Amino acid sequence: MKSATSRPLAYPRRNDACLCGSGKQFRQCCRDHLPGFAMGEAWREPARKKQWPKVLRAIRADLTQYTIYHRTNTVPLMRRLPPEGIAILSIDIEALHESVEQLTGIYGRLSRLAELPQVFERLRANIDDPRWQRKLTYHQAMVAHLLDDAAGARRELAKLGLITAQEADLDVLQLHIDINGDTIPLVEKLRLYDRVLELTTSRRDRIQYAAAKGVELTLAGDTAGAIAVCDESLNAARESEEERPFGPDTQLWFCKLLEVAGIAKHHRAYFDDASERLRALVELTDHWTPAGLGHVNRCLGDVLRLAGQWEDGAAAYSAGYDLDGDPACRIFExxxxxxxxxxxxxxxxxxSVDFETLEVPERADYAIAYAAIAIALRDRARLDDAAAKLKAISPVRQYFAHENVRYQLAIERARAAISAGTPVPKSSRLLDWISSMSRWFMVQPNIAGIGLNLNNMVDDAIAARRGKRPTDEEGSE
Incomplete structure (x- = not known):
């Protein structure tokens, strides 16, 4: 077989390592499954049938086939021209990058993510270009992130050097925000969000990162700025929705944007709009994994709580907890x-919640709720316990650090009243907290996915973050 330029194809030798990164010999792996010019087709039918091992074989063969074409057509040019003068080289890098995303998705489906670091290292020889090496380092960081290895993800990402708002790789930019967001200073984080909004063509990303920016401005006390960001994004999103309805995952992020707008504006209409949309999303049980459906119920509980709909809010939180075991659901229920x-x-x-297993923001939410309950019961011992828990927490964000002091003062006033046998002051910041933002009021754009149950070859954790896509529903094709 020859390439489009009539050169003999640069096949590996039979006993060479296969180009898909499996670690097997070419003759034992992809040799008899190469798709030729029909790349990207063989996985579709087994994917519809959820035959994931067959999908893996087809994707490996696609990756091998493209690498063969690269070695046949592009490598000869690389021997004569500088990289910047070879347009096809950039195309090859992006094509193989997408193949590796697909490969990651399938390894995830098969619960084999832990094998991928070795696969990626074998793939480093596929393209001799620093940009390809950078892509693979990014993938190493992504897999560590998907495996909940935060230290490993940061270590791999650090190999890419300093990541700033001048970063041109959208994938790297989003992963940096997701992994390091809590330690990025506010001004720099806002610049990073703006850079994502500048680079992305995905309306889901535009909604998601606008919501994240609105959160940061709200927590920084710039309510006017948050309202301006939300209004601009809401108007653009509604116009887009009229032209093409949102897919479920985009709809979920739009609901989060509505929540942010409602908090910034103190306007219940935004919460009501979000709750109506979220109720519809809850019914799409085939679209979500159990964890994803649990997350949707948590989001529904949040907007119902903010709207003061206590019974429905509690029911949503309870449903969310039953599905994914998120302890925050129990706290707010x-x-x-x-x-x-x-x-x-x-x-x-x-x-029923184990306080010691909670993250710092959840611990604060727990302590405040526990204190409010203890006050209602006039239970001095439990109030003392709640006060000690709250005092031991050191919030990272300045907004919550200030709030912590106010909550502790409210607790002290309540303790004094209980000790004196007098009524607790009705105006309590603890009760205000219940119907306002929690310490989990964050829209940290999470590229590790929200539990989409997509019946294609790309795991939702990968598909959910493809910012360069022309639409936002490609993953469910």
């Missing part, structure tokens, strides 16, 4: 029950 004057029920719910 208890808060909703407290607002219904069901303090005993609230206490039973919140004490």
């Amino acid at each position: 208890a808060s909703c029950r407290l607002m219904q004057r069901r303090a005993i029920d609230a206490l039973e719910i919140i004490e």
